[in-house]
Amino acid sequence: MMGNSLVALFLYGYIHIPSKPIQFHTTAFYNEKEKKIEFLISESVRGEGAYLVDEKGNRFVDELAPRDVVARAIFKKYKEGHKVFLDFKPIMKKNIDIKARFPFIYKKIKNFNLDPEKDLIPVSPVAHYTMGGIFTNSFGQTKIKNLFACGEVACTGVHGANRLASNSLLECLVFSNRTTYKIDFLFEREFKNLKFDTFVKNITLDDRLNNFKIENIKDISKILWKYVGIERNGEDLEKVYFTLENIENKENNIYKKRLAKLGKLIAKAALERRESRGAHYRIDYPKPKKEYEKHTLVKSNEQITYIEKNLKDDLLKIKT
Template sequence: MQTDFLVIGSGIAGLTYALKVAEYYPDKKITIITKTREDETNTKYAQGGVAVVNDLENDSFEKHIEDTLIAGDGLCNQHIVEIVVKEGPKRVHEIIEWGANFDKNPDGEYSLGREGGHSEFRVIHHKDVTGKEIERALLNAIHKKPNIELVTHCFVVDLITQHHLGYLVTKSTPDIECYGVYVLNLQTKQIEKILSRVTLLATGGNGQVYRSTTNPSIATGDGVAMVYRAKGRIENMEFIQFHPTALYQPGVNNSFLITEAVRGDGGILRNIHGEEFMHKYDHRLSLAPRDIVARAIDSEMKITGTEYVYLDCRHMDHEKFVHHFPNIYEKCLSIGIDIRKDMIPIAPSAHYSCGGIKTNEWGRTSINNLYACGECASTGLHGANRLASNSLLEAMVFAHRCYQDAVKKISYTAFKEDVPDWNAAGTTAPREMILITQSLKELKQIMSDYVGIVRTNERLQRASRRLDILHEETEALYQKTEVSPQLCELRNLITVGYLIVKAADFRKESRGLHYNTDYPYKAALVQNIVL
């Protein structure tokens, strides 16, 4: 297959970019690839909303910029923050024009929520399923474009670069180029090549590297791992955001998220004894930035010897709660929790990767003809900790900027015709899936126990040694076994785990989401960790 514009991922970043390119170039072919269903994305599970300055009487760009910089703890790129905050309102308006609905007050104005780290009410939302509503609207618009082909159940195995043409490619190789991708067609079980003139990675997050995560099962860090294998630049992988309030259910890996907006509307954190505790950790109480709240909860769980704390919503207006958070209300009710009389058991869960594929202000990666957007990218917006509800905004803004740059590049970018077919010679069908499933369990345990909310040098070193063994075993299996989605995802997750550990080991300080008890203070020199 050949396509002018190739998009990997069907979340808000990939779909927004594809729509804009399709409108600009109605005669060009745009192909979107996703490894499962078209709507199974991280976007779909975003609850809270989009942080955007919509009320200039009570809010301002300057306040939103300042809130973002404070949350990012010294590592945000201020130029990028200003771009995202100031361009954000236009991008949100476009999403609305494409059919996304956001809640409004009786007076017709958009209903604005407030979340941790925000100084004002500025989060627009669709009840507590904002991402699902945006995904619906975008997919509806995508299906109306005749020059967009959306291919489901295709797993991208690797980026095609000069390496596949027989050249030695290293981190210092100048002008590495992306010519397309090799994909595993899950229906035919064959590996096919898709050649493209321009490729966008919008592959989402990597929460599945941890035992408990709010991310869906598809969030296996595929884009980050592929770029690293292709010798592209990755940065700030140590900054993994743990959402403070995921519903605690023993034995459940994919945790149900309790949006931060619940605390914005008055929800109170209490320990197992029913005591408020956030005053001991931050003057902003339950609405402190996520890194502070997650560490506070972690501390309280260690003090009391429990696996959860409580979110108390009993005092909140019941009708308002049900109207604003119907999904959360129904979920709690389904497991026997009545928020009118019961507190909700919660615990932090891996939620968002602030680092990723290093990009510039136009979404370009260090590999030519390759862009990255959304959670898989590291744009400079989030720094050491993402401000709540800035992620959907970032995806919209950078999808637009990737589009603006890519449509200019296409005129002087040709297809690479001499790319070889995938070589599977010498590989055989896997004899035992236990080799893959057990390694995945080990990986999740290593990362959760040693590279979680609070870290130490000894834990990081132990994690590194164990990941080395898993890497060697999995690469040996990959060389002799037919490619499968399970094996590819394991391989990608081990790579992501390695990058998180390596970056955490390089950072000799505690900053934002990275907290190391051996270096409890911030270092004087603030820098990004690029791998």
């Protein structure tokens, strides 16, 4: 995720960015040789009975606990110097054929010369889903007239602070449908005399983005992974805020500059939310607090505010 649309809207001062937690998937395949994440191993593997174990084969967490709990338990193991693996063998003990039940995962693991029927499979948590985004109502409408957002970039509020697995389908199937329905309706009412060409002729992918290499932003992603990731604390978040501000001020590349800005805003929102809730976990404030049962909103002057949001209220507030 490059965060372009979020930051562009924020910079133009049109809209507030609600900064909500980033969800971490629990089990990505970890390539031990090259020390990198390769692909996701679905949580349904644990649903069928696979165990999470350390290098000695000891279990250390309830495998069916919520994502944030399991991700933190794995992260803690790594911090203590252990390794973490998925053990598929308990599935076989239930007479389930792994090859038939998980053909894609089985094949991908075999490509790395490991055998899920015999070997322990190395795993690591990985950044997965942004629960925040541009506030919309249930028809994808934003506060800007005729600007719509749906998908991961939008924040309808349905995912709370801890999205349930596979609920991106809500964005694909429900909100995209409602958004196009609304656009269709408004188009008919307001724009039917305009030629469609007027709308599409200027939409092209910026070449600078096409040529942008992921290596360019490795420094930012490393900082965010380490300090604005699974576990956060006030002291580090403050340092990260200023480090990213420095990158933002010095950087010439517009996309990197924007990413530094987005990271900075996420760090600031995390710093000021002095509690733990869902995917946002503060070591220095490990419990949820009543006063934060709201969405974080970062205003265009970077001030933080907290608002209650539900889809129905927003429909009333947003004028079409």
